[in-house]
Amino acid sequence: MGSRILITGGAGFIGSHTCLVLLDAGHELVVLDNFDNSNPEALKRVEELAGRGALSVVEGDVRQSDVLDQAFRCKGPIDGVIHFAGLKAVGESVADPLRYWDVNLNGSRVLAAAMEQHGCRTLVFSSTSTVYGEPDQFPLTEELTTAPVHPYAQTKLAVEQMLQALCRSGAWRVACLRYFNPVGAHPSGRIGEDPLGIPNNLFPFMTQVAAGRRERLQIFGNDYPTHDGTGIRDYIHVMDLAEAHTVTLDHLLKQPAPSILTLNIGTGTGLSVLDVVNGFEAATGLTIPYDLVERRPGDVPRLQACPERAKTVLGWTARRSLEEMCRDGWAWQQANPMGYRKPA
Ligand code: NAD
Numbered sequence: 001m002g003s004r005i006l007i008t009g010g011a012g013f014i015g016s017h018t019c020l021v022l023l024d025a026g027h028e029l030v031v032l033d034n035f036d037n038s039n040p041e042a043l044k045r046v047e048e049l050a051g052r053g054a055l056s057v058v059e060g061d062v063r064q065s066d067v068l069d070q071a072f073r074c075k076g077p078i079d080g081v082i083h084f085a086g087l088k089a090v091g092e093s094v095a096d097p098l099r100y101w102d103v104n105l106n107g108s109r110v111l112a113a114a115m116e117q118h119g120c121r122t123l124v125f126s127s128t129s130t131v132y133g134e135p136d137q138f139p140l141t142e143e144l145t146t147a148p149v150h151p152y153a154q155t156k157l158a159v160e161q162m163l164q165a166l167c168r169s170g171a172w173r174v175a176c177l178r179y180f181n182p183v184g185a186h187p188s189g190r191i192g193e194d195p196l197g198i199p200n201n202l203f204p205f206m207t208q209v210a211a212g213r214r215e216r217l218q219i220f221g222n223d224y225p226t227h228d229g230t231g232i233r234d235y236i237h238v239m240d241l242a243e244a245h246t247v248t249l250d251h252l253l254k255q256p257a258p259s260i261l262t263l264n265i266g267t268g269t270g271l272s273v274l275d276v277v278n279g280f281e282a283a284t285g286l287t288i289p290y291d292l293v294e295r296r297p298g299d300v301p302r303l304q305a306c307p308e309r310a311k312t313v314l315g316w317t318a319r320r321s322l323e324e325m326c327r328d329g330w331a332w333q334q335a336n337p338m339g340y341r342k343p344a
């Protein structure tokens with residue numbers, strides 16, 4: 001028997017792929033999203049790919065308790081919540097910190113209060129590898145000191161702390177998943193990452209250059225203390241990340257409460273920006289014109305997960321290669337040059 005799961009932010013990049021994996025695993029879903037950074041078309045395609053319509057949508061803001069009441073009541077008792085709804089742009093968080101504290105922290109607080117009220121205390125929370133700040137010990141294990149260096153990461157760490165306190169206060173079961181860098185798309189090319197405007201992140205920028213939508217990639221910094229001078233990250237295929245959520249939820253639902261888990265979700269492999277560009281060129285046969293430019297303010301030289309705890313606790317490991325990340329991300333870009341919007 002499947003469970004009934006509430007997914008906040010389920011129309012977004014990671015949320016849409018996770019909804020598909022959950023539907024395929026037989027769960028019934030309620031998605032709450034205000035479509036601030038997503039398109040309802042993503043959810044239509046998720047249902048189409050799953051071949052069934054077990055997904056109800058509540059359009060609204062996670063900071064509003066009446067919207068949450070509607071989501072908790074729309075199908076019957078909710079067994080667990082996956083909380084994706086939030087903001088994620090580092091630079092924007094520096095420019096507008098109050099918005100980040102409001103949406104990310106206050107949104108999570110209002111959600112947790114609604115969960116208490118509706119007797120649902122099982123939660124998977126989207127945290128980030130940026131909580132580690134600028135570490136100098138690799139790979140990163142979960143017990144390393146956290147030292148976030150921008151408001152985005154500070155809000156995520158604050159939510160982790162709020163959830164730890166909840167687990168100390170009552171019968172909660174919580175998993176904080178610290179994602180490394182999710183990229184790629186579902187292999188069908190029907191759902192993928194659809195950033196509004198100029199992409200902040202490497203992968204969507206690179207695929208838009210490949211498609212001719214942007215002229216050249218700018219590589220931010222080639223003087224980092226890494227093998228080729230460009231920044232290192234742990235890129236993970238979004239389908240591996242999506243699968244980590246189903247496994248985490250199944251695990252939590254079997255745990256006695258209270259239970260708190262903090263897990264890195266990455267591959268354990270660090271790749272530089274040039275490694276990614278070379279990998280993309282090899283996977284697609286295309287050429288990415290690029291310029292080496294100044295470092296981007298706020299970037300750290302390296303983030304790379306130790307994924308051992310997730311393997312031990314959940315039996316989960318990332319399975320997909322850089323080649324698959326590139327091939328699937330490119331297939332999505334080619335089939336959807338303007339994302340979910342229709343080309344003019
Ligand atoms: P996304 O922007 O594609 O998805 C977030 C979704 O939440 C969107 O559908 C958006 O419309 C919705 N949303 C935003 N504010 C809302 C609000 N107030 N009420 C209701 N819905 C709201 O982002 P994503 O890449 O899918 O990330 C999902 C989560 O994972 C976010 O919390 C993000 O901070 C976190 N995260 C992302 C990354 C990454 O690199 N993509 C890395 C680490 C953590």
Ligand code: UFG
Pocket residue numbers: 088089090128129130179180181182200201202203205217218219220221230231232233273296299303
């Ligand atoms: N980069 C470029 N050119 C670009 C974009 C990025 O060279 O046009 C470089 C960056 O300098 C960095 C690497 O590519 O070295 C990755 O940058 P991204 O912007 O793709 O990703 P970040 O690691 O900066 O941050 C992302 C998300 C955060 C999330 C974090 C988790 O934006 O929300 O991954 O590790 F928290």
